[in-house]
Amino acid sequence: MMMKKKKEAAAPLSPTPTPIPGKKQKAPPELLRGFRDILPDEQGRFTAVRDAARAMADAYSFDRIDLPMLERADVFLRPLGKNTDVVEKEMYTFVDPSGDTVSLRPEATASVARAYINHGMLNLPQPVKLWYEGPMFRHDRPQAGRYRQFHQVGFEVIGVPEPIIDAQLIIIASQMLKDLGLDVTIQINSIGTPEARTAYLTELVSYFRPHRAKLSEDDKKRLQKNPLRLLDSKDPAIQELLAGAPQIVDWLDEDSKNHFMKVLEFLDEMQVPYQLNPHLVRGLDYYTHTVFEIWLAGDQGERAQNALGGGGRYDGLVELLGGRPVAGCGFALGVERVAKAMAEQGLTPPLRPHAKVFFAQLGDAARRVGLKVFEEFRKADIHVAEAFGKNALKAQLEAANKMAAAYTLILGQKEVLDGTIIIRDMESGAQEIVDVNKVVSLVKKKLTNAPEIAVPATPVPVQTDIPVEVADEEIPA
RNA sequence: GUGCCUAUAGCACAACGGCUAGUGCACCGGGUUGUGGUCCCGGCUAUGAGGGUUCGAUUCCCUCUAGGCACCCCA
Numbered sequence: 001m002m003m004k005k006k007k008e009a010a011a012p013l014s015p016t017p018t019p020i021p022g023k024k025q026k027a028p029p030e031l032l033r034g035f036r037d038i039l040p041d042e043q044g045r046f047t048a049v050r051d052a053a054r055a056m057a058d059a060y061s062f063d064r065i066d067l068p069m070l071e072r073a074d075v076f077l078r079p080l081g082k083n084t085d086v087v088e089k090e091m092y093t094f095v096d097p098s099g100d101t102v103s104l105r106p107e108a109t110a111s112v113a114r115a116y117i118n119h120g121m122l123n124l125p126q127p128v129k130l131w132y133e134g135p136m137f138r139h140d141r142p143q144a145g146r147y148r149q150f151h152q153v154g155f156e157v158i159g160v161p162e163p164i165i166d167a168q169l170i171i172i173a174s175q176m177l178k179d180l181g182l183d184v185t186i187q188i189n190s191i192g193t194p195e196a197r198t199a200y201l202t203e204l205v206s207y208f209r210p211h212r213a214k215l216s217e218d219d220k221k222r223l224q225k226n227p228l229r230l231l232d233s234k235d236p237a238i239q240e241l242l243a244g245a246p247q248i249v250d251w252l253d254e255d256s257k258n259h260f261m262k263v264l265e266f267l268d269e270m271q272v273p274y275q276l277n278p279h280l281v282r283g284l285d286y287y288t289h290t291v292f293e294i295w296l297a298g299d300q301g302e303r304a305q306n307a308l309g310g311g312g313r314y315d316g317l318v319e320l321l322g323g324r325p326v327a328g329c330g331f332a333l334g335v336e337r338v339a340k341a342m343a344e345q346g347l348t349p350p351l352r353p354h355a356k357v358f359f360a361q362l363g364d365a366a367r368r369v370g371l372k373v374f375e376e377f378r379k380a381d382i383h384v385a386e387a388f389g390k391n392a393l394k395a396q397l398e399a400a401n402k403m404a405a406a407y408t409l410i411l412g413q414k415e416v417l418d419g420t421i422i423i424r425d426m427e428s429g430a431q432e433i434v435d436v437n438k439v440v441s442l443v444k445k446k447l448t449n450a451p452e453i454a455v456p457a458t459p460v461p462v463q464t465d466i467p468v469e470v471a472d473e474e475i476p477a
Numbered sequence: 478g479u480g481c482c483u484a485u486a487g488c489a490c491a492a493c494g495g496c497u498a499g500u501g502c503a504c505c506g507g508g509u510u511g512u513g514g515u516c517c518c519g520g521c522u523a524u525g526a527g528g529g530u531u532c533g534a535u536u537c538c539c540u541c542u543a544g545g546c547a548c549c550c551c552a
Contacts, residue, residue: 085550089478150552283551307552334552362511397513412511
């Protein structure tokens, strides 16, 4: 790399670092900042989140849509707003080899609206209900629960202006998280129509103007460019001023007010816990009326990055992108945020079902038969683990023990010749020799008879009914 | 983008500026033949990168890189 010397470090007759043979030569490539590998131990939670989303989508009739990660930059510019942080400093925007200015998507709602227009979804039976899941990109400074590539699952309903949709989406979001084991509260506010907002903003600006001197540089800029953002400032000076500041709810027109009231009524009806947050404004311009964020219950904004997700209504978005005026509403959850919250609650859903059976083999003949046995078990839908890389039986039993298998099947030279196989109960150490053709049904029976580990269970005579006679009974069946 | 803190093995941690950079877990192998859990023995792997101060740097200084936290903002 090019090193720039600043001080008089003199000519650094750098003795070229000749790689010493046998020593490691290259530093391994490093991950890009803010990007990361999601390793198997995290995948359990990630898939749990995705599965929960899919379940909700099925239950509420949302259709899946996959959108490109790369779009023309202007898909995002106007809808999100030129003066928003997301656009101003966080977008991965560049000119591609064909000269188009493109962006890695920082979120997906704008793309959904774009797709709605592109594919004439206006002509589909309305509403159009879509859900998606995938990576988003923002060049922000990484922090706990914040990455430059992160994942969202999102739900969008296009074509329904009714407040019940706002409420239903909120219910879907909070129920999904509840299903995952998380208690959440909804922070909610309404920012009305663009017209109401404009009126409110001039009021807000004129309220703050006399206090300009107290504002930080950033906040002065905001006052000019995006005054709404002053509302969620954490600057104590602003907080103080805000107490006396006009509130947006008071500036909503009748319709907006009614809309908002109805959303809240629906939430009351469904007993969804929410907090009115008059200072909640979202960072994107396309929002209208209802805006909300989903917080972990009990988290009162003490920690950063506490929002598990957010969303709101965007009645003008489709039109803004060049479509006909259509209402829309949606939300997205941050998969990393949700997974992190789950981890903190000690929730560790398994990545895949635990294999209760282990197959140990001795010699090539046994391996050959083993492959068939494996396939038989697979057809019977029984998960079997193995360690074909190990030869010693001892090592294989060790592996079986480590993965907490309930039974180990042992197949050696002798068994292959006899057409038998050994079933070893890993708990008791008891072994029985059985006909290799019956091993699947025998093991299946053992597994179904075995009490689930967690259940203390009624004193059923589970251990006594194992032996060889069972095998005979099984034959006809 | 700003500020503060941090960087030793796969992981968690040690090492007054000085001996061959230690320990635990994990991983691999062994404790005679085809039998796991405990135990014993052995092995592998590290000072993020580059420069400086010094007889000597894991230790002090600078730069870079990465991570954490806070701000900004958001998921």
